[in-house]
Amino acid sequence: MALIELKDVSKLYGFGDATSVALDEVNLSIEQGECVAVMGPSGSGKSTLMNIIGLLDRPTHGDYTLNSRQVSHLGPNQRAKYRRDRIGFIFQSSNLLPRLTALDNIALPLLYKGLSVGRRNRRAWDMLERVGLGDRAYYYPRQLSGGQAQSIAIARALVNTPELIIADEPTGNLDSTSSRLVMELLSEIHKTGNTVIFVTHNPELTRFATRVVYMQDGAIRYDEQTKLGEVGRYARSVMYAVPETTEDDDLSGVSAIMGVLGKRAEAADKAKQKPKAKRKAPKRKKATKI
Amino acid sequence: MRRNNFKLAYQSLKAAKARSLLTMLGIIIGVLAVVLVVEIGQGIKGQISGQFASYGKNVIIVQPGVNDEPGLSLLTGLSGTNGTLLTPNDLSTVQKTPGITEAVPLAVGSGSMTGNYTVTSPFIVATTTQFPDIVNQSFMAGGFFDPNSRTVALGVNIAQKLFNNAEPLGEELTWRGQRFLVSGVYNYFNAPPLSLEANFDNAVFVPYSTAQQISGGSLAIYQILARSSSPSNAGQTVKSVNSALVAAHGGAHDVTVARATDSSTMSNQTIHLLTLLVAGAAIIALIVGGVGIMDVMLVSVTERMHEIGLRKAIGATNHQIMRQFMAEAFMLSFIGAVVGDALSAAGVGLIRAYTSIQAILVWQIMVAAPLIAIGIGMFFGSMPALKAARKDPIDALRHE
Numbered sequence: 001m002a003l004i005e006l007k008d009v010s011k012l013y014g015f016g017d018a019t020s021v022a023l024d025e026v027n028l029s030i031e032q033g034e035c036v037a038v039m040g041p042s043g044s045g046k047s048t049l050m051n052i053i054g055l056l057d058r059p060t061h062g063d064y065t066l067n068s069r070q071v072s073h074l075g076p077n078q079r080a081k082y083r084r085d086r087i088g089f090i091f092q093s094s095n096l097l098p099r100l101t102a103l104d105n106i107a108l109p110l111l112y113k114g115l116s117v118g119r120r121n122r123r124a125w126d127m128l129e130r131v132g133l134g135d136r137a138y139y140y141p142r143q144l145s146g147g148q149a150q151s152i153a154i155a156r157a158l159v160n161t162p163e164l165i166i167a168d169e170p171t172g173n174l175d176s177t178s179s180r181l182v183m184e185l186l187s188e189i190h191k192t193g194n195t196v197i198f199v200t201h202n203p204e205l206t207r208f209a210t211r212v213v214y215m216q217d218g219a220i221r222y223d224e225q226t227k228l229g230e231v232g233r234y235a236r237s238v239m240y241a242v243p244e245t246t247e248d249d250d251l252s253g254v255s256a257i258m259g260v261l262g263k264r265a266e267a268a269d270k271a272k273q274k275p276k277a278k279r280k281a282p283k284r285k286k287a288t289k290i
Numbered sequence: 291m292r293r294n295n296f297k298l299a300y301q302s303l304k305a306a307k308a309r310s311l312l313t314m315l316g317i318i319i320g321v322l323a324v325v326l327v328v329e330i331g332q333g334i335k336g337q338i339s340g341q342f343a344s345y346g347k348n349v350i351i352v353q354p355g356v357n358d359e360p361g362l363s364l365l366t367g368l369s370g371t372n373g374t375l376l377t378p379n380d381l382s383t384v385q386k387t388p389g390i391t392e393a394v395p396l397a398v399g400s401g402s403m404t405g406n407y408t409v410t411s412p413f414i415v416a417t418t419t420q421f422p423d424i425v426n427q428s429f430m431a432g433g434f435f436d437p438n439s440r441t442v443a444l445g446v447n448i449a450q451k452l453f454n455n456a457e458p459l460g461e462e463l464t465w466r467g468q469r470f471l472v473s474g475v476y477n478y479f480n481a482p483p484l485s486l487e488a489n490f491d492n493a494v495f496v497p498y499s500t501a502q503q504i505s506g507g508s509l510a511i512y513q514i515l516a517r518s519s520s521p522s523n524a525g526q527t528v529k530s531v532n533s534a535l536v537a538a539h540g541g542a543h544d545v546t547v548a549r550a551t552d553s554s555t556m557s558n559q560t561i562h563l564l565t566l567l568v569a570g571a572a573i574i575a576l577i578v579g580g581v582g583i584m585d586v587m588l589v590s591v592t593e594r595m596h597e598i599g600l601r602k603a604i605g606a607t608n609h610q611i612m613r614q615f616m617a618e619a620f621m622l623s624f625i626g627a628v629v630g631d632a633l634s635a636a637g638v639g640l641i642r643a644y645t646s647i648q649a650i651l652v653w654q655i656m657v658a659a660p661l662i663a664i665g666i667g668m669f670f671g672s673m674p675a676l677k678a679a680r681k682d683p684i685d686a687l688r689h690e
Binding site: 051054056057077081085089091109113160 | 609610
């Protein structure tokens with residue numbers, strides 16, 4: 001039995017003529033220990049899928065079985081407890097509570113579980129060491145860099161030893177160095193046997209995944225197994241058709257691309273001259289006005 | 291968990307200091323008003339019963355009218371007289387009642403008086419020689435009038451007005467064309483503020499019989515002070531005086547007879563009612579304070595929607611979110627209540643120091659008012675807290 005079983009899961013918003021379909025009868029099963037990258041354009045239903053898998057949202061139709069248990073019709077408090085004990089969340093931004101220290105932020109899920117202060121802090125410290133920020137325990141989120149804050153968020157997601165880690169664009173707001181740091185952390189977690197699902201727009205990051213799911217219009221269009229360290233082929237070819245350019249092209253910049261575009265180059269030349277004429281015209285106007 | 295809630299509540303209140311302070315202001319003013327009004331009321335009541343207590347335990351007061359409905363008399367201003375006054379016959383009825391050793395009438399005379407200066411309408415009390423004895427009043431100078439000669443005794447204030455002299459002994463004053471000699475000046479009377487009782491410091495005391503002659507026998511008695519033979523039989527004597535007067539009035543219950551130490555006198559009831567009324571108004575202030583808490587917390591919940599969503603995503607149940615915000619409501623109202631209490635204590639000190647009102651600290655209200663305030667705060671806080679708790683986590687998370 002797979003860890004996650006989605007059967008004909010749909011999510012609709014609104015009703016009547018104004019109904020919009022966020023998820024359209026999605027079937028998906030994810031095994032324990034997989035690392036799934038979910039890709040797709042904005043509005044393709046990635047986040048809705050994450051919210052349903054993460055028990056933040058309930059499907060309008062369909063069944064969701066998590067760890068052999070039917071969870072699509074649990075009440076809000078039941079789902080809260082599931083989230084607390086079995087699922088770790090990492091969001092794109094504003095992930096930490098600004099008024100709590102890094103340590104307190106990590107310990108938050110344990111607080112809601114009702115653990116004593118001593119046990120909470122001990123486990124939060126362990127997690128802090130694990131993400132390599134032992135020296136930032138008493139920093140507030142605003143004093144941390146984006147990468148560090150995201151690492152703290154990962155530590156918080158892991159503190160309850162969940163079965164499932166869900167990351168909704170964890171690197172969306174980070175520079176490439178921080179992205180790399182965060183993804184390596186996630187992949188490390190995956191290697192220790194956790195199941196990780198993450199949403200990304202960056203095909204490079206599918207290197208860290210064992211499986212890539214590509215979504216469009218609320219449905220799964222393509223689903224491929226990849227090897228760790230390899231970029232998903234389909235995703236790369238379909239979604240990101242970047243023209244092959246050399247280093248010289250990059251150095252010569254915009255003009256080179258203009259050259260490649262041929263006919264358009266002439267138009268571009270005209271455009272280069274036009275601004276001069278335009279620049280003069282307003283001046284004259286100004287003079288007459290004054 | 292609980293300690294964490296309070297820590298969190300404290301942090302969030304500290305983060306918006308000015309707003310929290312303004313919110314608390316509502317509760318502070320509410321508690322301050324309720325407590326202070328009750329304490330002033332109690333203080334004045336104490337002073338009034340203190341005044342009569344100084345009369346002695348065996349003194350009995352007879353007043354016209356029955357104050358079954360203090361509310362009516364307060365609102366109409368016809369305080370208890372019901373149009374009737376006591377007559378000289380009533381005085382003799384009281385004097386003849388077994389158990390009464392002596393009885394003095396208190397009647398109001400009218401007309402201007404002239405000493406060195408003229409006072410056009412002084413407060414003139416016609417009474418008999420036992421008066422200072424019954425009310426336990428000492429003299430600053432001289433003694434009480436001699437009933438057989440034309441002499442008067444003065445309160446301190448009126449002595450100043452008539453003669454601009456605190457001890458005008460032997461001076462002459464004219465009332466209704468008759469000349470009187472000043473035989474004595476009283477010390478200050480133990481008079482409470484806001485009391486409906488007459489302030490004897492402003493009174494000129496004239497002999498009853500003389501006053502009656504001068505004003506042609508039309509002198510109305512507004513109060514009879516009597517003394518029973520001993521404090522132990524005073525209660526019994528009150529009853530017999532009452533029944534004697536009822537019999538004399540042909541069965542009509544139109545007088546009030548009570549021991550001076552009884553707290554159920556007219557003034558006391560009036561003050562009591564007044565206290566209730568003003569305290570009621572103050573409680574409305576408290577409720578408005580509660581509405582203020584609701585307001586601020588609604589803003590706070592909206593501002594922290596993202597935080598709520600995050601907490602829920604991490605695994606906070608509705609109940610846990612609810613408790614977090616209830617802790618905030620509790621803290622706002624608790625601090626407000628304590629500060630209000632403290633200010634009321636300070637207010638009592640100031641009132642005692644700078645006015646004649648002897649307000650007292652009443653611990654019952656100092657405990658009850660804050661508890662009510664906290665209750666109101668929690669009640670009004672529960673609405674925003676519920677809103678936060680029931681918020682859908684995804685909606686909340688989208689909120690930035």
